[in-house]
Amino acid sequence: MTATLADLLTTIERLWPIAGAESWDSPGLVTGDPAAPVRRVLFTVDTVVETVDEAIAEGADLVIAHHPLLLRGVTSVAEDRYKGSLIARLIRADCALVTAHTNADVVADGTSAVLADRLGLVETKPIQPSTDPSLGLGRVGRLPEPTTVGRLARVLAEILPATATGVRVAGGFDDPVETVAVCGGAGDSLLGDPAVRVADAYITADLRHHPASEAREQAKLTGGPALLDVSHWASEWLWLDVAAAQLRAAHPELTVVVSELRTDPWDFQIVQ
Structure with missing residues (x-):
């Protein structure tokens, strides 16, 4: 049918x-x-x-x-x-x-939840829960084993599709990381959220100069996460496979394809 x-x-x-x-x-x-x-x-x-x-x-x-x-x-x-x-x-x-x-961001298998799952985070919960506490924007959770900011950045680079901008990091390479907050897409609006402030690292996209600088300066005084800034497109692309699988399960009669085209707007980067 x-x-x-x-x-x-x-x-x-x-x-x-x-x-x-x-x-x-x-x-x-x-x-x-x-x-x-x-x-x-x-x-x-x-x-x-x-x-x-x-x-x-x-x-x-x-x-x-x-x-x-x-x-x-x-x-x-x-x-x-x-x-x-x-x-x-x-x-x-x-x-x-x-x-x-x-x-599609706030559901149980939304963009941030998929990214958190690919990173292996456990005991995850939304950064900003909705009326249902299991749903909401972003996710924060714990790594099964502690790592460092540098190793986390390398794992992230392996998980995400390649882009010109890669993974940018504000934080010490060897700083310890156990608790990680993630927000697929542009997430600098969550920099001041208590769940992000107490995390060891925060992964998101489109971090602007002033919000990122202010968050790092505040961290020097009262603590705060290392920042890992990734491509907006890449941070949300992982969700497509999960969404496609959900649609196939509901409609096995359909042919469902995930685009692998890179639609990140940046084509190349020259590192000084």
Whole structure:
């Protein structure tokens, strides 16, 4: 039996409920006919030219992207603007687009939980729990065996897909680490959270100069974590395999593909 987009939307809502999204977010159906049949699904972090090319080449009926293409209001989808061009190409190819963003961050198998699991963290809990204390933003847990900041950075580099920026670290290479906080995607808003402040290391992406500097300076006075800054795209890409497996389990009739295209915006780095 062929599933329809409406069937998939029901499953997506069960897996990543819209109610879990942040108030500023815009997850859900972007384009597509709910009555249309869906046989092939492509998971990706970003909806960009390359992933739309891939979806069309794969004959996908649905793209499930982590990042919303239309996060903020737009006044035009003219095709001389990249968002309008992508939407038009998807519509012409009969390929729907759905996004699962912060609603996919807070669930039990969300972006941060997947990263924490790949690092082997145990006794994990959300950094900022929701009404259900097992759900929420970020994760903090304990390593089965203590390590150092340098070794943790090397393990992280092995776990994540390669990017131009790699893993940047603020902290001593040999500083001990046992408790680790993680937040997939941009996580400098959590730098002051008590659960992060008491961790030995904090792994996230998109750390800006001033928040990172202030956190490290405060750590010199009252303690605080080493900071490990990774690619935003890489920190969330690991979730795609888990999400795809969940969708396959719910709809074994589907062909579900995970994009391996690197959509991190940085192409190369010159180290001085």
